[in-house]
Amino acid sequence: AQSVSQHNHHVILSEAASLELGCNYSYGGTVNLFWYVQYPGQHLQLLLKYFSGDPLVKGIKGFEAEFIKSKFSFNLRKPSVQWSDTAEYFCAVSGFSGGYQKVTFGTGTKLQVIP
Amino acid sequence: AAGVIQSPRHLIKEKRETATLKCYPIPRHDTVYWYQQGPGQDPQFLISFYEKMQSDKGSIPDRFSAQQFSDYHSELNMSSLELGDSALYFCASSVQGRGNTIYFGEGSWLTVV
Numbered sequence: 740a741q742s743v744s745q746h747n748h749h750v751i752l753s754e755a756a757s758l759e760l761g762c763n764y765s766y767g768g769t770v771n772l773f774w775y776v777q778y779p780g781q782h783l784q785l786l787l788k789y790f791s792g793d794p795l796v797k798g799i800k801g802f803e804a805e806f807i808k809s810k811f812s813f814n815l816r817k818p819s820v821q822w823s824d825t826a827e828y829f830c831a832v833s834g835f836s837g838g839y840q841k842v843t844f845g846t847g848t849k850l851q852v853i854p
Numbered sequence: 855a856a857g858v859i860q861s862p863r864h865l866i867k868e869k870r871e872t873a874t875l876k877c878y879p880i881p882r883h884d885t886v887y888w889y890q891q892g893p894g895q896d897p898q899f900l901i902s903f904y905e906k907m908q909s910d911k912g913s914i915p916d917r918f919s920a921q922q923f924s925d926y927h928s929e930l931n932m933s934s935l936e937l938g939d940s941a942l943y944f945c946a947s948s949v950q951g952r953g954n955t956i957y958f959g960e961g962s963w964l965t966v967v
Contacts, residue, residue: 773955782944783897783958829896833956839902839909840885840948842956847896 741766741834745845752820753853760815760848762804762830771833772813774804777847778826786828789813800824825852856880858959860945866965867935875930875962879947885909886928887956888920889944897944903928904950935966 746761764770774786787798794806804815813830830845859878867873879886885904889897890913899912903922914920917935922928932939942963948956 771954775958782960783946785955785957788955831956833954836910839904840950840954841902841910842887842899842946844897844899 741770741832741836741841741843743830743832743843743845745830745848747848748846749849749851751851751853754822755819756852758815758817758820758824758850760828760830760850762813762815762845763811764813764830764832765811766832766834768834772804772806773831773833773842774798774802774813774815775829775831775844776826777829783829786815820850820852822852822854824850826850858945858947858957860943860959860962862962863960864963864965866967868967869935869937871935871966872931872933873935873964874932875943875945875964877928877930877945877947877959879926879928879945880957883947883949883957884926885948885950886922886926887946887948888914888928888930889946889958890941891944891961892938892941895941900930932964935964937966940964940966 744763772789775783789806797803833842887902888900891897900914902910906922920930942961944961946956946958948954
């Protein structure tokens with residue numbers, strides 16, 4: 740069975756601070772990893788994804804994430820956050836279960852950026 | 855680019871009524887997923903379909919049912935609605951297979967009064 744763990748439930752940062760949100764997963768096969776963002780009152784939007792190749796992936800709005808296979812981690816980073824980054828961030832893993840693609844989400848991290 | 859379309863966007867129902875939510879996946883996507891997100895909660899997986907067959911089942915109540923039609927759109931039917939069913943219902947779609955991204959619709963807000 741696959742699972743995702745996000746350790747930080749609520750993060751508060753000042754503008755221009757650096758961000759790192761942790762994500763650890765467990766899955767026995769080849770995984771695809773995603774970070775989604777949900778702005779207040781809106782739907783889930785894809786930030787970035789990792790399928791293969793360069794373990795450092797860059798997404799929209801200056802976000803990046805690094806896949807570290809040995810640590811089963813896919814942490815999200817941004818060098819300098821803005822007030823508009825206030826949102827909830829979900830890490831997700833996609834693998835195959837019973838022959839079908841299955842996506843499992845972490846419990847989310849609420850980020851609050853203070854101006 | 856075309857996205858996942860959900861309708862209605864907002865719905866208000868009374869307790870014990872029924873509601874139907876519709877989802878139109880991105881063209882050529884063969885897999886549809888339904889998620890429920892209660893107020894202040896994380897999205898909870900309900901059910902998914904691949905090629906019109908149920909492919910996975912999550913925490914979908916027995917009062918709910920869903921299906922995927924020949925044109926790949928999906929409907930989530932909810933009966934005997936309860937106050938606790940008030941939530942944002944997301945539909946997502948993808949192309950089944952490794953390395954495929956799941957894209958989400960904007961959701962349908964259901965309020966049960």
